[in-house]
Amino acid sequence: MRPEIVEFGDMSFLDCVKDRSVLAISGFNMATTPEYLIKSLYEKYTSTGHPKSLFIETDALPASSGRALDAILKDAYENGNEDFIRGMLVPFMGFSPWLQRMTVENSFQVYGWPIGITAYWFREIASGRPGLLTKIGLGTYLDPDVDSGSLNEKADEAKECTISKFSISKESYLLYRSPKPEIAFVRTSFSDRYGNLTMDDEPIRGTVMAITQATKARPNPGVVIAQVKKYLGDMSVPPRNVEIPYPLVDFVVSSPEKYNWQASSFYYDPRASFKSNPWNSRELPVEGGERNVxxxxxxxxxxxxxxxxxxxxxxxxxxxxxxxxxxxxxxxxxxxxxxxxxxxxxxxxxxxxxxxxxxxxxxGVSLGAxxxxxxxxxxxxxxxxxxxxxxxxxxxxxxxxxxxxxxxxxxxxxxxxxxxxxxxxxxxxxxxxxxxxxxxxxxxxxxxxxxxxxxxxxxxxxxxxxxxxxxxxxxxxxxxxxxxxxxxxxxxxxxxxxxxxxxxxxxxxxxxxxxxxxxxxxxxxxxxxxxxxxxxxxxxxxxxxx
The missing domain is CATH 3.40.1080.10 (Glutaconate Coenzyme A-transferase)
Structure with missing residues (x-):
């Protein structure tokens, strides 16, 4: 069955997100961040009071200051809507001042696994395994003999994400476990007539495929919602260009242009999507980012x-x-x-x-890669x-x-x-x-x-x-x-x-x-x-x- 193509303004696709849902969201700062989906979900909550008490899992950080997740957290904090989220598994919050503030103030559970651990974890869940087994984290704050991997008191108390220590052949390993995602929000560039998704204009591939597969894995297959900048109508795309095949997708949502930025400081640069000669990269001026170092x-x-x-x-x-x-x-x-x-x-x-x-x-974005x-x-x-x-x-x-x-x-x-x-x-x-x-x-x-x-x-x-x-x-x-x-x-x-x-x-x-x-x-x-x-x-x- 092909995914449903959602017309702009139709928000009925969000009905699948229930109270206490576990929601996986792609995003490395603004790259692959489904800003329109995040914004739309929060607007539904503010108008109806639902869905609430969500647990969000992400591969990096779907935000930058004043954008995407950071923008809705600012509104939630200032307007007393903190019951929208009950917890988050998020590796990085450096460019989200409101997430940092709410973590420190113990507004909801926050677990701080590293990016590589969360990305691998999605892939392991997609394969039907109970979690990620690795040596990474031994002797650090992730090691249960040292700390817990939690970033605030609510996370320490709730323990929705856990790290256990095992010995295999006299070698120590850590097992990372978190709730399986029930809903996925991912962002790609285009959808063809079948609903196949490509990432032609994206600066990274991120973890969108692993997040999609983790959500679709049994025993409880979930719902995958993809934000795209354009639906190609009657066109189809070459098989090698497909990042996510259509049978793994439930809804394809075309979003306004302003919610598909490649990076925090610019909407689109062809050099950021691998459309320039990489060996001429030394001639490329840096646009955006830090200046006056x-x-x-x-x-x-x-x-x-x-x-x-x-x-x-x-x-x-x-x-x-x-x-x-x-x-x-x-x-x-x-x-x-x-x-x-x-x-x-x-x-x-x-x-x-x-x-x-x-x-x-x-x-996270490189020009001329x-x-x-x-x-x-x-x-x-x-x-x-x-x-x-x-x-x-x-x-x-x-x-x-x-x-x-x-x-x-x-x-x-x-x-x-x-x-x-x-x-x-x-x-x-x-x-x-x-x-x-x-x-x-x-x-x-x-x-x-x-x-x-x-x-x-x-x-x-x-x-x-x-x-x-x-x-x-x-x-x-x-x-x-x-x-x-x-x-x-x-x-x-x-x-x-x-x-x-x-x-x-x-x-x-x-x-x-x-x-x-x-x-x-x-x-x-x-x-x-x-x-x-x-x-x-x-x-x-x-x-x-x-």
Whole structure:
């Protein structure tokens, strides 16, 4: 039976969403986010009082500030409609200020599994399995011996999402379980005359297929509702272009143009949907995302980019790297400007390979990518250690090398893809400022000049929540380094080792006195190459051994 094609303005398709339904929603910020479906469902609730007490599961975050999920949460908070949602399984909330606020204020249950875990979980449920069994999360806040994976008290009490620990052949594993989705909201680009769905204009493939299959899986097949930007009428599309075949879809809903943005800052750019030459990506200007990046962040990104050359020289080109949100995402632009795109292939957790990764709320979209994977397939590259390097941000690092990227009391953004990427990669290059808070730091060919330092210490005795376990990394002999604007640390069985400092740094005043613990100081302490503080190209391609 073909899916029902819903005319604009007809909301009867929402009748299948009942009180207490488990609703799966696709979305990586605004990419693949079915904003029209989310908005329409909330409007039905505000006009009728139903459906309410929904449990939402998502692969990443179907929102950006003031858009989609964030917009309805703002209205729910301000108008006392908090019974619309009873709980959420959401990996990231950094670009949804209202979700962050309601999580902190314990408005409803919130569970913070990583992106790769949720994406895999949908695929496992689609296969009829009870949940996801993996080593990811051992020794972190996801490990029941350490914490619960919950992000607030209501989640701790309700336990609708659980993580259990098992031993198989004397090896520890975690089993992630959550309610099976009963309804799915997904977004694609076009529907042909049969109801086959394509993603021609989407910047990512996301997890739409796995979410669809998880919803349709037995023993209780659910309802799949797809938002498209256009119904093609009598046209059909080539089989290889079909992302979701029509037998898996119940309703196809054409939405107004304004609800189909590729990214937070732009509606459509052909380069974001793989319709340009990827090897010309270095010529592509970055549109949207973060601008006016502080010099200290650029310095850190340049130093990490320099470190990648040593990986190329030891392994041989090309190397495969993942770039996280924040400072690491700046490395993509450096790779392009240094003409290293053939030697260093960057992948983003949302699925793109190569190209120029955008930053800020547009993170997840790459201009000029040469390939795009689904999110579950991309995370196989991380969890399986297929990538060579991951560069990720940090908020806190402790004496054991444990890392907290995003959680302090009263403020949290969720794990994102961090735990899976950091734990799976053979080399993790964490990148962040040495202190937090307002600073006055400048750089020139003579090195660093610290006039005013940040007031918040980031290298602490114990992190607030463990998202990356230093102990597990050392156990498996992984290469772990921490890059800041003034120094570099490595991690071994002794803990953090100070291996490099910038010219102009006083070790006692600028480093040791700004840490809660004393690191090991390397006997062959090096000085950061001055080129990272200068403007223009570093000519890194000439450092590659032939």
């Amino acid at each position: 502080p010099q200290s962040q650029q310095v850190i990104a340049r130093r990490v980019a320099m470190e990648l050359i040593s990986v190329i020289n030891s392994k041989g080109p090309p190397i495969l790297i993942n770039l996280g949100v924040g400072i690491p995402s700046l490395i993509s632009g450096i790779i392009s400007s240094e003409e290293l795109s053939r030697n260093i292939v960057s992948v983003v957790e949302s699925g793109p390979w190569g190209g120029l990764a955008l930053t800020g709320p547009d993170f 040469f390939a795009v994977s689904t999110i579950p397939d991309m995370f196989s590259n991380y969890e399986g250690g297929i990538i060579d390097v991951a560069s990720l941000g940090f908020l806190q690092v402790d004496r054991f090398g444990n890392v907290n990227p995003s959680y302090i009391p009263g403020k949290l953004t969720g794990p994102g893809g961090f735990p899976v990427i950091a734990e799976g990669t053979p080399r993790a290059y964490f990148a962040g400022s040495f202190t937090a808070g307002k600073t006055d730091i400048s750089f020139d060919k003579d090195g660093i000049h610290i006039k005013k330092d940040g007031d918040l210490v980031k290298f602490v005795n114990d992190v607030y929540k463990i998202f990356f376990s230093g102990k597990e990394a050392v156990k498996y002999s992984k290469e772990i380094k921490f890059f800041t604007e003034r120094c570099v640390f490595s991690l071994d069985s002794r803990g953090l080792v100070l291996t490099e400092i910038a010219k102009g740094v006083d070790i006692d005043k600028d480093i040791l006195n700004k840490m809660e613990f004393k690191p090991v100081i390397a006997s062959d302490l090096k000085e950061t190459p001055a080129v990272v503080y200068e403007d223009g190209k570093m000519n890194l391609k000439y450092a590659i051994k032939k």
